[in-house]
Amino acid sequence: MYVVSLWALPLTVLVSVCLSVSNRCLPGDSCFPANIKLIKFMETLDGKLHFPHTAEYDRLVDRYNRVIVGGSGHTVSVAGYTLGGGHSPMSRMFGLAVDNLLELQMVTANGHIVVANDHMTQTSFVNGSVSTTDNTDIFWASRGGGGGTYGIVTKFTFRLHFAAPQVVQFLCSYPIRRLDGQNIGFAVLRKIFSILTTLPKEWGGYLLISGVPDKSGNFGRIMLALNHHGVLNSTSRASLDQMMNFHREWQSFCFYKNFSSFFQYDKTAQETPYFSSYSTNTLLQNDSFTNDLITFILHKMETEYSNKSHLGMTGTLLGGRIMTVGAHETSVNPAFRSSSMSLTASTSWTHSVVDYSSLLVRGNEIGKYLNKFGSGQYVNNAGDDVMNWQHEFWGSNYMRLLAIKDKWDPDDFFTCKECVGFENNRRSPYSTDGKFHAPLGPIFGK
Known part of the structure; x- marks a missing residue:
């Protein structure tokens, strides 16, 4: 080992x-x-x-x-x-x-x-x-x-x-709406969803969607940013050729890039621009990739765009080896073990926005609707004020987690909002109105 x-x-x-x-x-x-x-x-x-x-x-x-x-x-x-x-x-x-x-x-x-x-x-x-x-x-x-x-x-x-003997990167980007007014987002997402649910485990990475115009006058972006754990000349790598060949006339760009090692690939990873944002999450199952989900995503990309705010989504590919681990072998939400994607929606705004309270409300509403398509949420990417957060974050593992919390930290020396044991409200030093006003991060000590 x-x-x-x-x-x-x-x-x-x-x-x-x-x-x-x-x-x-x-x-x-x-x-x-x-x-x-x-x-x-x-x-x-x-x-x-x-x-x-x-x-x-x-x-x-x-x-x-x-x-x-x-x-x-x-x-x-x-x-x-x-x-x-x-x-x-x-x-x-x-x-x-x-x-x-x-x-x-x-x-x-x-x-x-x-x-x-x-x-x-x-x-x-x-x-x-x-x-x-x-x-x-x-x-x-x-x-x-x-x-x-x-x-x-x-x-x-x-x-x-x-480490992989080679890493093949696949980057493929389409606009949601072309400069000539042609809406291609639905067809592109339908194609992507049909591929992702059967993709070989050697492929991992992200689906990136944003509702912002580009410099050429197109609106929005749908991009696959994937990496293949293995050599270029392989059947698993070739499984994405169908995406490479899908309506080339629509593509902003689409290509493979071969790296000699994982390290050479990782050096090229670029951080996304930093925005103030409110994020929500859902875990998508194989049957979640419906036409209704596509319609919801594209509608929100259009309606949430302004000169000061926009919506973006990041879908992290799951499945493969994750699905081979038992639902209760670890304490993550058992829904992880059957999910194909962890989809995070982020409502972002520019630094010029002083009062962003309405954006938080809108972001929360997007999250509530998004959750209808999935099963559970990833606690590290979830939003604030999640309804039934115990079940959403940990599912059937929660009651065992709570019992362990009560055993190892009965006085809630460690606590944070919507962490295990939070509902007991046994320790909320910042509360004067019955509500918990602690920061979103952990609190230590008394």
């Missing part, structure tokens, strides 16, 4: 906010910790590990050839991403982040240090004593139960995978 251990707490202390031109913090940037020992690689590994810049990283490149499941957003940290579930462009090949989490170290509300995995939980008490049990409930809860709920995780150990 191949594993990598990441120390979460030192990274949060040592990595400052890096607002460089690329809006990311990479090795070699001033914001990245210089001490490579913060990331420990097991000595049993061989091959190459892809890490850019600096002589120390080049040394590791010469030794390892492994990847871990992670998101494509370079500004996303490991802790919250993993504890909420963690989908990735590689998830169709290797599963969610929590499917690859082998062990964690956590500081609990009473100051104990816990090391937990799927076969034991070891607790080091403040008096120096140590106990070990085969009860692994805290590890199960941490594999999808959400960040900042059960304790502060200071270390993760992940399963490593061999």
Whole structure:
């Protein structure tokens, strides 16, 4: 077995906010910790590990050839991403982040240090004593139960995978409405949906939809941004040729690009522009990709556009390896195990908008309607004030999560809005009117 251990707490202390031109913090940037020992690689590994810049990283490149499941957003940290579930462009090949989490170290509300995995939980008490049990409930809860709920995780150990021998990128973009007034969005989405539900697991990535005019006078964009885990000359890669050949006269662009390694591909990943936005989410099943969903998406792209705000959607491909994990093996919403896409809708506005309260209301309404097409929501991408959030975020896993919360943190030392145990309202220090006014992030202490 191949594993990598990441120390979460030192990274949060040592990595400052890096607002460089690329809006990311990479090795070699001033914001990245210089001490490579913060990331420990097991000595049993061989091959190459892809890490850019600096002589120390080049040394590791010469030794390892492994990847871990992670998101494509370079500004996303490991802790919250993993504890909420963690989908990735590689998830169709290797599963969610929590499917690859082998062990964690956590500081609990009473100051104990816990090391937990799927076969034991070891607790080091403040008096120096140590106990070990085969009860692994805290590890199960941490594999999808959400960040900042059960304790502060200071270390993760992940399963490593061999990096792809090659990565083939597929970028294909169409407008929603052409300059000549021809509405092609429905036909394009119908074609894309028919392909995605049967796509080989080697393909992963995103469907990107936006309701903004482009410089050439077209309105909106429907784009596939996918990557293939494997060589260019393969049957699985060729499964997207039908999209490449679909109405070439409509395409803004459509091409394959071959990379010699996953690292070479990942270096090219670009962060999307930053906006103030309100996001909502739903998990789409195979039977969710209906004409009604297409009509809803295209209608909202048109009606939500103004000179100060617009709507965008990001569909992360699911399925593949994710579907092979049991519904209750981890604590993520069981709907993840049957979903084909995690679709997030973001109502965004420019920095010139001072009063955005009406946009929040509209974004929330879009979310409520969007949820009619899916089954459950991804907690890391969900909106505010979600109705029946316990079921939406965790489904049939919620009652077990709540029992574990009551066992490990009965006084709600760790709490946040719509986190496990929030409905008990046992601790809401910012409330003067019976409502919870805490920030959306976790709150520690009393």
